[in-house]
Amino acid sequence: MIKPENQISIPTQLPSGPRLSIPLRFRDRRRVTILLTLAVLGYITLMTLPTMIPSHFKLTEALMSFAENIKIMFLQPRLVNTTFISLLGVLGQSILLAFLTTLIGSVLAFFFALASTRRLAPTSLVLGIQSFMAVIRAIPTVLWVLIYSVVFGLGANAAVVGITFHSVAYLTKVYADSMDELSPEIIETMQAMGLKKSAIIRQAIIPNLIPSYLSWTFIRFEINFADAIAVGAAAGAGGIGYQLFMSSSFYFNFHEVGVMVYMILAFALVLEIISYRLRAVKHQ
């Protein structure tokens, strides 16, 4: 809906007198607000930046030691306190943590999504579940793990429940969105044949949903893998994240950190290849 004040009126006659440049856009209130906000933020950033730099800070020295650490990590990866096999084991732990939380999350989220898609559920239920899930999503995964570690104590239990919790909220949203994208006519057609709701879900919704279900679940698996590494250190959940934390902050052994970073990168590469294949299936 175009407001009357924003409507374009084409002048029938060009104004006489000195030639004015013709604007390409209206100076509407929204644009002015955005520009003003950016200007204020830019000013604050510029003013606070010098105060953040400590007095003994020397740029060249800092850059040199940064380069040195990067060199140790990426060019001289070497194991000192641990073996490659044991690192493979803890990498496996992180992968399994991601796998377990994605699995539980996707099953639970599927049922929540059925109850919160506009195609099947009443509006009140849709709004209720979606806003509840939005609140859960708004709090980062690592925080959920820390919150649950109050209940379960620091460790793997809190990590599993916390990551699953956030996964359910995330996947419910994307599954429900995928279901909303289905044509309402398809469900109407099934209803017109007298099908029960269970049959409509199984025979009409699921077959159409499988490609996006797979690709979203896989994206969540990638996220959960990253989270599993983070909470390994933050919540003592074990896995390669914990080793990474020990090597970098406890032993200060950046050679070992390098090995682990390469291992994580290799696995991320494998994930990327799989997700590329999945996307190809989706667009078949």
Add this chain to the structure above:
Amino acid sequence: MLTVNHLAKSYDGEKKSLTDVSFSVHPGEVTVIIGPSGAGKTTILRSINQLIRDDDGEILFDDTDMRQLNRSQLRRARCRIGMIFQNYNLIEPLTAIENVLHGCLGTKSNLAGIFSLYSNREKETALKLLEKVGLKDFAYQQCRNLSGGQKQRVGIARALMQHPKIILCDEPIASLDPKSTITVMDILRDLAINDGISVLINLHQVDIAREYADHVIGINNGQVVFDDRTQALSDAAITGIYQKGAVPERSLVHEF
């Protein structure tokens, strides 16, 4: 078989989409509803199986009023009403035979629906129906790989799988090329003549209506303006159906 009495419907509570529509459909006949866009053809068709809840009137299908049924009664009544659509509305990732078998799920249990449990007899019926519409060789093809005309024929086979007493067709040929149009219309006429099914079709094409219909109902501005045998559909009558009353396009523009 199907009698509609004094059907009325308004979407926004003020402007009437249908005012006092009455007509009957007889077994073994092709009845065609024609009229300008926005006249209410689709509303009538969707009211019959209550995809649209109408405001007033009576829809007698086998002497029971569809409007008075509760949820499960309505579901059971819908099992015997086939419907085919302009956009076919098949489940595209599934095969043709899977789509056809959906037609018999309405009368089966939850478990059968969830685990796709069909008896061999039902599968045989589905294959026979696909043969009947000339798609025997395509039974195991994914529907997304079929052409428009083939999809519509799968849609007809799916409707027949319901063992319907009546088939409602909402613009069944609007997206089809001329050759497929003839194939689909021939099949529909054949169903009326040989299987005694009532076929009720919404159409835009008057020439097709003349060729295939036994009975024509003309709708304009939510009212029945013509209701007679096809022989009585003179050129003057057609002009009357398409010109009388409000121009529907104007009301569409008005909404924006």
